[in-house]
Amino acid sequence: MTEEILLNGCLNNDPMAQKELYQKYSSRMLSVCYRFAHNREDAEDMMQEGFIKVFSQIHSFRGHGVFEGWVRRIMVHTCINHLKRNKKFNESVDIIHANGVQVREESVHSIVQAKQVIECIRMLPIGYRTVLNLYALEGYSHKEIATVLDIEESTSRSQYTRARQMLEEILVRKKILQKPQDKVSLLAAFGR
Numbered sequence: 001m002t003e004e005i006l007l008n009g010c011l012n013n014d015p016m017a018q019k020e021l022y023q024k025y026s027s028r029m030l031s032v033c034y035r036f037a038h039n040r041e042d043a044e045d046m047m048q049e050g051f052i053k054v055f056s057q058i059h060s061f062r063g064h065g066v067f068e069g070w071v072r073r074i075m076v077h078t079c080i081n082h083l084k085r086n087k088k089f090n091e092s093v094d095i096i097h098a099n100g101v102q103v104r105e106e107s108v109h110s111i112v113q114a115k116q117v118i119e120c121i122r123m124l125p126i127g128y129r130t131v132l133n134l135y136a137l138e139g140y141s142h143k144e145i146a147t148v149l150d151i152e153e154s155t156s157r158s159q160y161t162r163a164r165q166m167l168e169e170i171l172v173r174k175k176i177l178q179k180p181q182d183k184v185s186l187l188a189a190f191g192r
Contacts, residue, residue: 003067010058022051025068029075035118035133036079050078076138080148083130120170128163135160 001009001020009017030047037043053074061070121129130149134140135156140148142156149156171177 007058007061007067010055018055021054025071026051028068029071032072032075033079035121035137036076036083036130042082046079046082047075049082050075053078072138076134077148080130083126116174116176117171120167120174120176123170124163124166128159128166131156131159132163132167136164 001017006017006021006024010021026047029050030043033046033050034040034043037046050071054071057074061067121132124132131145134145134148135142142153142160145151145156146153151159168177
């Protein structure tokens with residue numbers, strides 16, 4: 001089924017099209033949700049809530065940009081709303097589903113796997129982790145982050161800077177980051 005047929009089916013509330021769309025994107029969206037969640041159950045809840053929004057708002061997708069990007073944005077906003085609503089900012093997390101982070105292959109030495117980096121990101125306080133995820137991995141601007149999180153733009157910038165510094169310290173402490181070029185490579189991997 002082509003994406004156009006799939007979208008038309010979902011617009012007409014066709015359960016088969018909805019199921020196929022879910023199957024096509026669920027594993028990638030679970031990875032997105034997991035980066036914000038405290039555990040697998042929270043990530044699954046966020047993803048389910050996100051897909052409900054996708055199906056109820058699919059009529060608003062205008063075909064500008066990639067559909068997966070539109071779905072991903074809904075998932076990210078759902079995660080943020082879930083965190084705000086449940087005020088879960090201090091719990092620890094596990095890393096079972098850290099596969100979904102895209103790290104540019106040419107920029108990080110082979111010893112630094114995506115799971116190791118995500119494990120270290122997940123050690124950050126929730127505020128730092130959220131800003132780092134939104135800015136470095138999701139591509140939000142500090143202005144957009146400020147709006148979404150109801151914080152000042154300067155707060156977003158400072159939290160991102162502190163998150164990067166803390167992440168570097170964690171990576172050095174875990175002996176994942178050892179050489180000066182590793183630091184440059186790590187920062188390049190996040191694109192910012």
